[in-house]
Amino acid sequence: MPETSGSAACTRIAEDGYAAPSRSTVVIRPGGSSLPVYLREIWDYRELLYFLAWREVKVRYKQTALGIAWAWLQPLFAMLVFTVFFGRLAHVSSDGFPYEVFVFVALVPWTYFSNSISLSANSVVSHSNLVTKVYFPRLIVPMSSVIAGWVDIAISLLLLLPLTFLYKIDWTWRMATLPALILLLSLLAIAVGAWMAALNVKYRDVRHALPFFIQAWMFFTPIIYPSSLVPQEWRWLFRMNPLTGVLEAFRSAILGRQFDLTSLAISIGLTVLLLCYSLISFRSMERRFADVV
Amino acid sequence: MDTVIKVEQLGKRYKIGAREASYRTLRESLVSAAASPFRRLRKVAKPDYRDFWALKDVNFEIKAGEVVGVIGRNGAGKSTLLTILSRITEPTTGRAVIHGRCSSLLEVGTGFHPDLTGRENVFLNGAVLGMGRKEIQDKFDAIVAFAEVEQFIDTAIKHYSSGMYLRLAFAVAAHLESEILLVDEVLAVGDSAFQKKCLGTMNKAAKSGKTVLLVSHNMAVIQGLCSKCILLSEGQCVEIGDSRSVVHRYLSFDSSDLAKILEGCLRIGTGTARLRNVVVSEDGAGLSPITGAPVRISITLENTTSSTLRNIDIGISLHERSEAGLAMIYSSFFGKSFDLPPGESSFSFVMRSPMLASGQYFLGFRICDQLGEELDNPQTLLPFDVAEFDYYGSGRTGWRDWGASVLMEGDWQES
Numbered sequence: 001m002p003e004t005s006g007s008a009a010c011t012r013i014a015e016d017g018y019a020a021p022s023r024s025t026v027v028i029r030p031g032g033s034s035l036p037v038y039l040r041e042i043w044d045y046r047e048l049l050y051f052l053a054w055r056e057v058k059v060r061y062k063q064t065a066l067g068i069a070w071a072w073l074q075p076l077f078a079m080l081v082f083t084v085f086f087g088r089l090a091h092v093s094s095d096g097f098p099y100e101v102f103v104f105v106a107l108v109p110w111t112y113f114s115n116s117i118s119l120s121a122n123s124v125v126s127h128s129n130l131v132t133k134v135y136f137p138r139l140i141v142p143m144s145s146v147i148a149g150w151v152d153i154a155i156s157l158l159l160l161l162p163l164t165f166l167y168k169i170d171w172t173w174r175m176a177t178l179p180a181l182i183l184l185l186s187l188l189a190i191a192v193g194a195w196m197a198a199l200n201v202k203y204r205d206v207r208h209a210l211p212f213f214i215q216a217w218m219f220f221t222p223i224i225y226p227s228s229l230v231p232q233e234w235r236w237l238f239r240m241n242p243l244t245g246v247l248e249a250f251r252s253a254i255l256g257r258q259f260d261l262t263s264l265a266i267s268i269g270l271t272v273l274l275l276c277y278s279l280i281s282f283r284s285m286e287r288r289f290a291d292v293v
Numbered sequence: 294m295d296t297v298i299k300v301e302q303l304g305k306r307y308k309i310g311a312r313e314a315s316y317r318t319l320r321e322s323l324v325s326a327a328a329s330p331f332r333r334l335r336k337v338a339k340p341d342y343r344d345f346w347a348l349k350d351v352n353f354e355i356k357a358g359e360v361v362g363v364i365g366r367n368g369a370g371k372s373t374l375l376t377i378l379s380r381i382t383e384p385t386t387g388r389a390v391i392h393g394r395c396s397s398l399l400e401v402g403t404g405f406h407p408d409l410t411g412r413e414n415v416f417l418n419g420a421v422l423g424m425g426r427k428e429i430q431d432k433f434d435a436i437v438a439f440a441e442v443e444q445f446i447d448t449a450i451k452h453y454s455s456g457m458y459l460r461l462a463f464a465v466a467a468h469l470e471s472e473i474l475l476v477d478e479v480l481a482v483g484d485s486a487f488q489k490k491c492l493g494t495m496n497k498a499a500k501s502g503k504t505v506l507l508v509s510h511n512m513a514v515i516q517g518l519c520s521k522c523i524l525l526s527e528g529q530c531v532e533i534g535d536s537r538s539v540v541h542r543y544l545s546f547d548s549s550d551l552a553k554i555l556e557g558c559l560r561i562g563t564g565t566a567r568l569r570n571v572v573v574s575e576d577g578a579g580l581s582p583i584t585g586a587p588v589r590i591s592i593t594l595e596n597t598t599s600s601t602l603r604n605i606d607i608g609i610s611l612h613e614r615s616e617a618g619l620a621m622i623y624s625s626f627f628g629k630s631f632d633l634p635p636g637e638s639s640f641s642f643v644m645r646s647p648m649l650a651s652g653q654y655f656l657g658f659r660i661c662d663q664l665g666e667e668l669d670n671p672q673t674l675l676p677f678d679v680a681e682f683d684y685y686g687s688g689r690t691g692w693r694d695w696g697a698s699v700l701m702e703g704d705w706q707e708s
Contacts, residue, residue: 135380
């Protein structure tokens, strides 16, 4: 693997004044470059990351009649279905909030998260034409899929304006934590998505298993029911799901109730752990991408 | 002068079996079974398909400002070398050091999306090639003018003609500011006006002191652009040096490995005669790969019995790919048959004018007796290369990529 050497490793500015992503001296050899070097390289290629995310946003709703409205329709439809079956028929508790609002505020981040991991899991394979023709840190590909979703989640969060107005929910300072929560959710999506993307290159089984995996994950996460529904003795296990803390925090932020800080802390810790693991295993699998994809 | 690319003991090993098995579905297995003749050919051609060294022990140095051609037959490791230097895949052994801003051009238009407009794709492709946003903005007008697509720049490129697409794709690449360029056969596409433009750009890059590493099958281009050449064969660096002598060496390479293919292949027929070796070369000169000059196909047959086989009919078929046949000739078509004494004997067929566009073709053989009974029918096709050459004397070569593999003799007239 390429590694930059010594003092010449800083980003080189060519004579024409343009910053060049390729560093001035590159040593190509078997084996991996160190993680810091790799991370710095991702930073060097941030413009490509931006363009790939931008391309995905541009292309995502091309040739659809409803266009970007799909970002609203997906969580709205899901809300409708869950409200009818779980809210009205099964009378699932919703911590005292109207069920439709309660489920919607979790469905928005969930839709973002599940779309992100399924898109990024397939990203390296679907970008194989890039992977086999140009060099860049491959992590950029699944990252761009996750980042492209920011547009979707931002748009679907706009629906909160009429919704909170309609159901007379007051905005609190907690609303301001939403960007940080989205970032946390994105990091988790990158951790899961990148790892699956790398695995998918070698084992296309991932693509087939993924829908079931996502569906199961949804039911293990407090989306259509509140955490309070889980029996006390199982609560600890329930919190081991890294999504639990973030999604509950989304709910708290929008509905203006107390944050469950323990749960959120666990979520952050698990996300960091998963991210490290995913990064390391992606790095080791990445070297074979061009040969296997 | 400074060394800008230094390659030491570079090697790349593929585990062929593992690689092919890495991702297969049922449908693929069925398809590959249907395409079995070609697979068989490939496996026999590389007898050691567990460990296959696409590149082995390659050493060379390139100094700043040098324009170096990489030549060799299909599968010699040219593209592998370029993908390693481009950092797309990593080497198994050895190392390479590159000093300076390096861009690789393994294809034009990488990252183009059909649904996006020309403008959007220029930015995207520029980013993929390593240009910054500001850099692309500055050069945008020049790129569009170079590509001659001003009117369509805000049209989705799926509505572009293939020529427009190529011009736009190449235009972005032509405006790269790198000190080192790694280029793979990108010149081999498009019409002649486009090719001329590409060549002009390459020429300019070469003259402006850029270091260029160029892979091509077109010897005319190589000799025109490159001062130095690297000849690869079976993953190894056979010769480095002055373009003229290396190109000559390449053209006079002999095709002795056909005997190896025949050794391992499946055969049908009585077995009284066996095809042992085939050599395809230019008649007289002994050069291979062949060009437009007459071609001699020399055939070595072995009579495995102890008595002379009489009135043997030898059939040769010419194939473009593994399935489709282009031509077939039996010696009996010419009213000719041969006698085969015990042991080995040689025959040859001279194709007066092969009229084939450059690229790889295949030969099939069948040996019959006068009643048409099959004595030997090797279930394999033997590959040979046709070099790029100036058949029409106008600098234009055939369009193999377009699917036109047969050249035509004739005259254009105003009548």
